[in-house]
Amino acid sequence: MSDDSASETTRGSDGDGRVPVLLVRGDREYLVQPGGEQGTDLGVLEVPEDVQPGETIETHLGDEFQVRRLRGPDLFHHFERTGAPMVPRDVGLVIGETGISRGDRVLDTGTGTGVLSASMARAGASVVTYERNPEFAEVARENMALGGVADAVDVRTGDLTEELEELEDESFDVLTLDTGDAPSVVEHAPDLLVDGGFVAVYSPFIESTREVVHAAREAGLSNVRTRETIQREMQFDDRGSRPSTAPVGHTGYLTIARNV
């Protein structure tokens, strides 16, 4: 354990069953817990405990906000940011390629902002996630509570590469890695995963991706595949339709491998 609070977790810490909601008015958007208070430039919003999506609530100055249900991409926009959060399309690729669903146990590192962890929890998984920066881990715990998934995401403070022995007796359905030292964890993937379980590694650079692929092959994982994640936005205006001339939408490389 690299930190005294390594065994601290968020499991059950928001066990009051409250579901966060979005309060929206034009460009203004706030993610809040029922029963909370939100300051805005239009006055203070007091959020009732029993607030429901579809309702309208007013600031103390009388301006109306719509109440909306939180959806996955809102996590990316509203979580407090520390480690660079995964963009919604890459979250979708990780979940789609590994089939993460209800009942799965996932080991994730590093937590960072916690967008991937929270999204996997929202898909029904139970997630153990390691963050070596104690301050980032603390923010991630708050983000999990804000995202309504604190019961499903166990944020542990620590460096996963130093915790591998501790995890020897556990097994996971999926291992997700978004760190520069991913290759040194991939080596241990067969000991961490159930038979047929998946590894998903997200790397921003080709060099680290190459090391991940090498480590996966050496570890005897199968179906080792890497794809660049890239998306072209389209522009539709009066002059015509074409791909956006804004910079190319490269975010990284996603390597998927299977423990079979």
Ligand SMILES: C[S@@+](CC[C@H](N)C(=O)[O-])C[C@H]1O[C@@H](n2cnc3c(N)ncnc32)[C@H](O)[C@@H]1O
């Ligand atoms: C790019 S961020 C992860 C973002 C996260 N996937 C998300 O969607 O919000 C990488 C994080 O991993 C942490 N990290 C890097 N290596 C680690 C390790 N070996 N163990 C635990 N955390 C690590 C860093 O401190 C950083 O916060």
